[in-house]
Amino acid sequence: MNASGNTAGFGSSPSLTQASLMDMGREFSMQYRDELMENMMIGREEMESKSLHDDGGGGGSEEEEQGHGLQQQRPRKKHYHRHTQHQIQELENFFKECPHPDDKQRKELSRELGLEPLQIKFWFQNKRTQMKNQQERHENAHLRSENDKLRAENLRYKEALANASCPNCGGPASLGEMSFDEHHLRIENSRLREEIDRISAIAAKYVGKSATSRPMLSPPLSARSSLDLGTGIDNLFGGEGELLKSISSYMDIEKPMLVELAVAAMEELVRMAQLGEPLWAVGIDGFTETLNEEEYARIFPRGIGPKSPGMKSEATRATAAVIMNHVNLIEMLMDVNQWSNIFSDIVSRAITLEVLSTGVAGNFDGALQLMSAEFQLPSPLVPTRESLFARYCKRHADGTWAVVDASLESLRPASVLRCRRRPSGCIIQEMANGYSKVTWVEHAEVDDRSVHDMYKPLVSSGLAFGAKRWTGTLDRQCERLASVMSSNVPSREINVTTSAEGRKSMLKLAERMAKSFCGGVSASTAHQWTTLSGSGAEDVRVMTRKSVDDPGRPPGILLNAAKSFWLPVMPKTVFDFLRDESSRNVWDILSNGGVVQEMAHVVNGRDHGNCVSLLRVNSVNSNQSNMLILQESCTDAVVSYVIYAPVDVVAMNVVFNGGDPDYVALLPSGFVILPDGPSSIQATAAAPHEAGSLVTVAFEILVDSIPTAKISLGSVATVNSLIACTVERIKAALIGESVQ
Numbered sequence: 001m002n003a004s005g006n007t008a009g010f011g012s013s014p015s016l017t018q019a020s021l022m023d024m025g026r027e028f029s030m031q032y033r034d035e036l037m038e039n040m041m042i043g044r045e046e047m048e049s050k051s052l053h054d055d056g057g058g059g060g061s062e063e064e065e066q067g068h069g070l071q072q073q074r075p076r077k078k079h080y081h082r083h084t085q086h087q088i089q090e091l092e093n094f095f096k097e098c099p100h101p102d103d104k105q106r107k108e109l110s111r112e113l114g115l116e117p118l119q120i121k122f123w124f125q126n127k128r129t130q131m132k133n134q135q136e137r138h139e140n141a142h143l144r145s146e147n148d149k150l151r152a153e154n155l156r157y158k159e160a161l162a163n164a165s166c167p168n169c170g171g172p173a174s175l176g177e178m179s180f181d182e183h184h185l186r187i188e189n190s191r192l193r194e195e196i197d198r199i200s201a202i203a204a205k206y207v208g209k210s211a212t213s214r215p216m217l218s219p220p221l222s223a224r225s226s227l228d229l230g231t232g233i234d235n236l237f238g239g240e241g242e243l244l245k246s247i248s249s250y251m252d253i254e255k256p257m258l259v260e261l262a263v264a265a266m267e268e269l270v271r272m273a274q275l276g277e278p279l280w281a282v283g284i285d286g287f288t289e290t291l292n293e294e295e296y297a298r299i300f301p302r303g304i305g306p307k308s309p310g311m312k313s314e315a316t317r318a319t320a321a322v323i324m325n326h327v328n329l330i331e332m333l334m335d336v337n338q339w340s341n342i343f344s345d346i347v348s349r350a351i352t353l354e355v356l357s358t359g360v361a362g363n364f365d366g367a368l369q370l371m372s373a374e375f376q377l378p379s380p381l382v383p384t385r386e387s388l389f390a391r392y393c394k395r396h397a398d399g400t401w402a403v404v405d406a407s408l409e410s411l412r413p414a415s416v417l418r419c420r421r422r423p424s425g426c427i428i429q430e431m432a433n434g435y436s437k438v439t440w441v442e443h444a445e446v447d448d449r450s451v452h453d454m455y456k457p458l459v460s461s462g463l464a465f466g467a468k469r470w471t472g473t474l475d476r477q478c479e480r481l482a483s484v485m486s487s488n489v490p491s492r493e494i495n496v497t498t499s500a501e502g503r504k505s506m507l508k509l510a511e512r513m514a515k516s517f518c519g520g521v522s523a524s525t526a527h528q529w530t531t532l533s534g535s536g537a538e539d540v541r542v543m544t545r546k547s548v549d550d551p552g553r554p555p556g557i558l559l560n561a562a563k564s565f566w567l568p569v570m571p572k573t574v575f576d577f578l579r580d581e582s583s584r585n586v587w588d589i590l591s592n593g594g595v596v597q598e599m600a601h602v603v604n605g606r607d608h609g610n611c612v613s614l615l616r617v618n619s620v621n622s623n624q625s626n627m628l629i630l631q632e633s634c635t636d637a638v639v640s641y642v643i644y645a646p647v648d649v650v651a652m653n654v655v656f657n658g659g660d661p662d663y664v665a666l667l668p669s670g671f672v673i674l675p676d677g678p679s680s681i682q683a684t685a686a687a688p689h690e691a692g693s694l695v696t697v698a699f700e701i702l703v704d705s706i707p708t709a710k711i712s713l714g715s716v717a718t719v720n721s722l723i724a725c726t727v728e729r730i731k732a733a734l735i736g737e738s739v740q
Contacts, residue, residue: 083123087113091120095127100549257411258356262368262392265406265423268300270396272317273427273439275299280317283461283678288468290461291315291443308420311445314459315422316466319439322478326401326430329438333403333426334364334393336371342477344515345639346469348376348384348522356390365395371405376522377464378672379696380541380562381452384522385419385444385465401428418447426470438474440467454566455694457677463638464674472636479605480507480634501658506602509661510612510632510643512552517643517668520560521698529560532716539563540723542716546707554665556705561719562698565727569734570691571673575640577734578671579633581615587729589722590627590646591617599628610634614652615644628652630666643670672696697726 083091090113098105106120113120272279279299280289293313307313322329332338340350350373359367368390375385389405396402404425409417422443429437442465451459458464484507520529520543529543543560547553567574577583581596588596600614615629630652631644645666655661676692699722703715 083115087115091123091127095124098549099124099128099131255356258368258370258390261406261408261411262390262404265390265404266392266394266402268423269404269425269441270402270427271299272423272441272443273402283316288462288466288678289317291317308417308445311417311420311447312460313443313445314462314466315441315443316462316468317439317441318467318471319437320471320475321431321435321437322471322475323435323482324478325434326428326436329428329436330364330393330401330403334367334369334391340373341515343470343473344511345378345518345641346375346465346473347373348519349374359393363395364393367391367393375465376518377455377459377674378518378521379455379564379674379694380521381564382455382459382464382522383450385446387419387421389421391425399430402426403428418450420445438471440471440474442467442470452564454564454676458674458694461678463678469638472638476605476610476634476636479610480511483507483602483604499656499658502656503602505655505658505661506600506614506630507604507612509655509664509666510630512661513630513645513666513668514632514634514641514643516552516666517641517670517698517700518672520668520700521562521672521696532711539565540720542719544711548707551663552666554667554702554705556707557703557709557711558667558700559703559711559715559719560698560700561723562696563723563727564694564696566676567693567695567731567734568691569693571640571675571693572635574671574673574693574695574730574734575609575633575635575642578642578673578730579609579631581613583733584615586733587726589725589729594618596629605634607635609640614647638674640673641670642673643668645669667700667702669699670697672698695730697723697730699723 091109094101094105094109101109101120101124103117106117106124109115109120110117278292279295281292282288283290291313293315296315324332332342336350336352340347350371353370353372355367355369357366357368359365370388371391372386372388375387376382387405387407388409389407391403391405393401393403402425404423405421406423407421409420422445424442424444426441427439429439431437442462444465448456448459455464463469484504529545532542532544540561540563545558545560547555547558549555578587581598584596585591585593595618597616597618598613599616600612602612604610604612611633613631613633615631617627617629628647628649629644630647631642633642634640645668647664647666651664655664672695674694674696676694679691699719701715701719701722703709703711
């Protein structure tokens, strides 16, 4: 229970608040006791390990053993090595830069300081434990202080209630003498006053305005630690302050204005989800519905702010039945980490800036939070889109739920505006058997001048960032989650292990590979890639980054090269060709013409193409060892992916046994397949000439294992050649062009 929740309770029921405080105290005591016992166990194990190391030594001669016979009969005294001041200072300096040294670094320190590598290891372990204990003591002291303040505030409210007087007769009053309506209004009044005080404190934090309009009833939300909110302002997108500058003009918005914006956006979303023709018309693909702009202007004459001049409108609606109950679906949408993970190929980064309201009784009814996100289409030819918005969740009288995003540009127009989301979100209806019906509306005004001409038909139709892509991704990811949680293994699976944990670890590893691939292709600002100018190929974007202390990638200098091209072939044909292991040696240069065999096949969706595979390349060169490749292929109504990465045999054995897949180093490569327009979605094998595909190929390569190395022109030329050769081989196989 947070501070604000306790304060709201004080004005209504002192006994309930006192019980809540007692529960908080018990939870705090149990947590403090458990953490203390854990720290004691860690310290005991490290001391025992250190004692065994310090007491251990080589065997002596027979005379020495006889001469020390009497000493061996009584307990031996433990001897401890005292480090010199110079050694301690050098270790402290190294700890500030790298608190987790690897074996190579520990050996180097041992040579420089004259210590054993094991002594270095124990020193760093003890130092990390010491820092952790100091932080926990500080947090415990802070919690204890807040607990004392709440207890004192509780007593103060109890005294005020005891001295309350009746407004009619002037005599003493009690809660029992109030009417139910009056009591309810007092509770609501206290809650609203608390929220106004909280938003005033938030505004004061960012724009320096005074927040002393009325006495604070509880500590402001912005004054709490980042752990309370799940995300911290100090950690915004790599700790840079640029985002704070861009949102500072919005943080002085008064709470009533934000509430009014959210309520108006919710009303517009519900009406747009319920109305049919002539507001919505079925698109060329036969599924996606597009907005009639004239009818929209008539029904919503004011709308949420005026239309931005010089910007194009993208508005689509789509419906899907997904295998997830409405409770879990709402929780996923209101939790920024779950939301960005489910839509990892659309949301390249996201953060909750402030939680303005948590809703009623923890079920998100009335929840309101301020968020920022970056949206992507995995292609180097389509720039990402950034948006700052308020997300509002509401349960309606008919039992349906709605989650709407209201862009804040309508309240504080930005000087440079490239994307503005009008009320967008979804309506969720509960269905039988744990399913939910989701009606998604995506409405935006964008400046698409930076989009390449090849992708403009796809983007302007609303397929690139529209509702059909959101529902398609949601449906596919819900099937994936159901597959992970299922205890029944489909008969068409091929498993090298029968372990359920091994199956889950393999799917988790593939999920991380796919998320890393999408972020690298779109060059999201959430990733530390630097674009190289003058890379030698105009149609290939080459980026580089240093990998240091990242367990998910090998250390060194990494290159990421990506290219998008058009094929006069149906997207499904391209997808089936690229994911098929029997045709892999046709286009995959790294397979060196060898035969590719599928060792494992894990199903993660209804479509036959949605699966995770482990492939083995049997090279024709007997001197070359066999290579393992982890591959995920997935497809939905709009986009298809074939993503793969070479993997180490030893690491995959750990994954098959249910080990942690986060420490498996991956360099993801692969393909993104999109239709070249709405008509390509409806194209069939009977009319293949009407279809075309937009294909993006990307490779991530380790060019040097030393992070401080320089990028050579030869490395860039090699990756350009790899891209060009792969594209030509795919064209030759699918449309019969000769390889240049």
